[in-house]
Amino acid sequence: MQLNQDQKRFFSECYNSIELYQDLSRNMRITEQNIEELWDDLPILDKTDIVNNQDRIIYPPAIAKNLNGTLHEVYTSGTTGECLQVTWSYGDARRSLSSLWAVRKQRFDIAPPERMCFFRASSRSCNSEKAIFEKVSETQIAIYKESVTLESSSRIHNLISSFSPVWMIVQPSIIQIIISAWKEKGLKPPKSIKYIECTGEMLSVPEKREIEDFFGCQVMDQYGTMEVNSIACSCECGKMHVMDSNVIVEVVDKHGKTHREGEGEICVTSLTNRSMPFIRYKTGDHGRLVSKTCSCGRRGSILELSYGRVNDKLIVDGREKYLYIV
Numbered sequence: 048m049q050l051n052q053d054q055k056r057f058f059s060e061c062y063n064s065i066e067l068y069q070d071l072s073r074n075m076r077i078t079e080q081n082i083e084e085l086w087d088d089l090p091i092l093d094k095t096d097i098v099n100n101q102d103r104i105i106y107p108p109a110i111a112k113n114l115n116g117t118l119h120e121v122y123t124s125g126t127t128g129e130c131l132q133v134t135w136s137y138g139d140a141r142r143s144l145s146s147l148w149a150v151r152k153q154r155f156d157i158a159p160p161e162r163m164c165f166f167r168a169s170s171r172s173c174n175s176e177k178a179i180f181e182k183v184s185e186t187q188i189a190i191y192k193e194s195v196t197l198e199s200s201s202r203i204h205n206l207i208s209s210f211s212p213v214w215m216i217v218q219p220s221i222i223q224i225i226i227s228a229w230k231e232k233g234l235k236p237p238k239s240i241k242y243i244e245c246t247g248e249m250l251s252v253p254e255k256r257e258i259e260d261f262f263g264c265q266v267m268d269q270y271g272t273m274e275v276n277s278i279a280c281s282c283e284c285g286k287m288h289v290m291d292s293n294v295i296v297e298v299v300d301k302h303g304k305t306h307r308e309g310e311g312e313i314c315v316t317s318l319t320n321r322s323m324p325f326i327r328y329k330t331g332d333h334g335r336l337v338s339k340t341c342s343c344g345r346r347g348s349i350l351e352l353s354y355g356r357v358n359d360k361l362i363v364d365g366r367e368k369y370l371y372i373v
């Protein structure tokens with residue numbers, strides 16, 4: 048593993064000062080000098096490890112920041128239903144998303160103030176019988192995934208048309224329901240939408256093409272998790288390029304050995320979260336890394352996903368938590 052000097056210093060400090068990493072790496076004597084060569088033997092964590100040790104994985108210098116109110120939490124649940132609280136500093140969270148925002152700006156001319164809608168599970172606490180969406184801010188609405196049905200498709204069409212979003216973040220299965228319902232009812236897609244970002248599930252090439260054809264706009268596939276934010280996004284050739292400035296991606300076999308070639312479990316290291324460091328963390332997804340150069344000309348690793356996660360749904364203490372990384 049190739050790390051720069053700052054990463055060597057930071058990760059070795061994590062193994063020497065964070066309780067959970069200290070426990071897992073006992074007797075390894077990890078230093079700034081040897082961390083690169085020891086990397087493949089460093090412990091691999093999964094969600095259960097983190098859930099069971101949430102208060103033992105904060106980088107000590109970050110605790111003071113928490114007292115100053117410069118940290119915040121996001122929550123994720125996923126398929127296992129285990130609630131995971133991820134702590135970020137505002138600066139790290141912004142840095143973590145900067146490469147995804149750069150792609151949105153460069154390729155689709157999308158910037159944060161633009162009007163957008165996204166789809167997520169409803170919250171029992173704030174969801175009345177008939178509510179199909181929630182206004183998150185002046186420029187964002189969240190449409191509840193459960194309300195996307197053939198019956199409600201005209202309501203959703205009216206809602207999106209009147210809100211006039213410039214872009215959407217949506218799960219492939221949800222946009223498929225919308226497209227077939229709108230086609231059946233003869234409803235045209237709102238003209239305001241110029242970009243659609245698919246996330247949370249695998250997006251096949253025919254599905255992507257169908258969305259592009261129906262909406263007459265550009266579509267990108269984005270793979271990420273609440274724990275580390277964006278991991279990879281698709282290029283013009285349909286390949287998933289790793290967000291190298293945000294994460295290190297590895298593929299490991301069932302014994303935790305690094306797979307240079309071949310399929311295995313995807314394991315990520317956050318390069319940006321310095322409050323709650325995720326080092327060699329298994330996302331629960333499978334795939335493989337491809338080293339050949341893509342015809343789009345971009346360098347760096349390409350990730351081929353084997354199958355996607357079922358997307359997150361969460362209520363913490365009866366309160367809705369926003370799961371999207373917009």
Ligand SMILES: [Zn+2]
Binds near residue numbers: 283284285342343
């Ligand atoms: Zn490419």
